[in-house]
Amino acid sequence: MMQNRKKNNTIEGLPQFYKNAAIHFSGKNNSVKLGKKVFIKDSKIKLYGNSSLELEEGCYLQGCQFIIRNAHVKFGRCCELMNVKVSAFDGSYLEIGGNSAITGEWELKEAATVTAKKLWCTWPPLVAAKGGKITMGDCGLADTTIYNTDYHPIYDFSGNIINHDRDVVIEDNVWVGRRTVILKGVTLGNGCILGFGSVVSRDIPPHCIAAGMPAKVVKENVVWAAHDKADYQKYFPLTLENAADFYRQTKTKDNYENRKIKSSPLWLTAFKLHLSLWQSKK
Numbered sequence: 630m631m632q633n634r635k636k637n638n639t640i641e642g643l644p645q646f647y648k649n650a651a652i653h654f655s656g657k658n659n660s661v662k663l664g665k666k667v668f669i670k671d672s673k674i675k676l677y678g679n680s681s682l683e684l685e686e687g688c689y690l691q692g693c694q695f696i697i698r699n700a701h702v703k704f705g706r707c708c709e710l711m712n713v714k715v716s717a718f719d720g721s722y723l724e725i726g727g728n729s730a731i732t733g734e735w736e737l738k739e740a741a742t743v744t745a746k747k748l749w750c751t752w753p754p755l756v757a758a759k760g761g762k763i764t765m766g767d768c769g770l771a772d773t774t775i776y777n778t779d780y781h782p783i784y785d786f787s788g789n790i791i792n793h794d795r796d797v798v799i800e801d802n803v804w805v806g807r808r809t810v811i812l813k814g815v816t817l818g819n820g821c822i823l824g825f826g827s828v829v830s831r832d833i834p835p836h837c838i839a840a841g842m843p844a845k846v847v848k849e850n851v852v853w854a855a856h857d858k859a860d861y862q863k864y865f866p867l868t869l870e871n872a873a874d875f876y877r878q879t880k881t882k883d884n885y886e887n888r889k890i891k892s893s894p895l896w897l898t899a900f901k902l903h904l905s906l907w908q909s910k911k
């Protein structure tokens with residue numbers, strides 16, 4: 630483990646660095662924990678005190694920028710991040726499960742908790758959270774925007790707030806189409822499908838297609854798959870009770886564990902990390 634004793638900033642593990650990549654430390658008591666074979670490209674990670682970033686073995690980042698002021702951010706084993714850009718503030722918590730393929734942006738504030746089991750994102754999603762929770766299962770998101778808050782309070786004439794922040798839940802096997810918006814308080818039921826351009830403001834039940842603004846159910850008792858394969862036919866007919874089994878049997882195993890990474894010399898990486906700790910700013 631490398632440590633800047635004066636500021637108590639630490640780095641555990643040696644990533645694979647690309648060209649001019651660097652970790653920038655700001656503030657004290659920050660920790661960066663990197664598993665084996667973590668690849669970081671155009672990084673800029675500032676932590677601003679009492680923060681932690683954990684990237685488990687095999688994580689692959691690309692156009693990074695994390696800010697993480699007084700927050701905890703963790704990406705699980707073999708996550709592929711690509712565009713990255715996370716800012717997480719004020720005691721918030723972001724934890725994404727292994728083998729997720731993500732591009733995107735995240736922004737968390739005021740002790741928000743955003744977690745996902747496994748994400749498969751084809752375009753950049755935007756997740757904005759303030760307080761409360763956004764909980765995602767093993768699901769596929771296109772370029773969606775998820776809010777658990779309106780950010781600004783609305784008062785009735787008696788002075789009561791009428792638009793409190795409310796948790797969002799996206800259950801397993803959900804497919805969220807492009808250019809969609811998921812608003813505060815919504816639960817998307819297991820296996821539901823959200824049509825292009827939908828704005829969801831109320832719960833959507835499992836195994837249906839919902840579309841429009843506001844999103845309404847347009848078809849029921851459906852399942853979806855990443856690709857069309859002839860042998861999927863053997864799983865039919867399905868019932869509502871065993872529809873979730875379809876996903877267990879047919880989900881493509883997005884597995885990035887065998888990704889080949891061109892190593893940079895470890896001495897160079899170690900030197901750069903020492904340098905970043907030494908250069909820790911206020």
Ligand SMILES: CC(C)(COP(=O)(O)OP(=O)(O)OC[C@H]1O[C@@H](n2cnc3c(N)ncnc32)[C@H](O)[C@@H]1OP(=O)(O)O)[C@@H](O)C(=O)NCCC(=O)NCCS
Pocket residue numbers: 751770771805806807808822823824825826827838839840841842847848
């Ligand atoms: C949601 C979707 C998958 C449904 O496809 P489908 O089962 O073939 O649905 P249909 O075209 O038969 O439409 C069923 C009804 O829903 C309506 N509808 C479908 N998609 C809609 C949408 N995005 N917004 C509003 N209404 C929609 C149709 O007008 C139709 O209404 P009607 O019965 O009153 O005529 C598809 O319409 C869609 O939005 N696909 C885009 C998904 C996406 O973003 N993919 C990117 C890759 S991740």
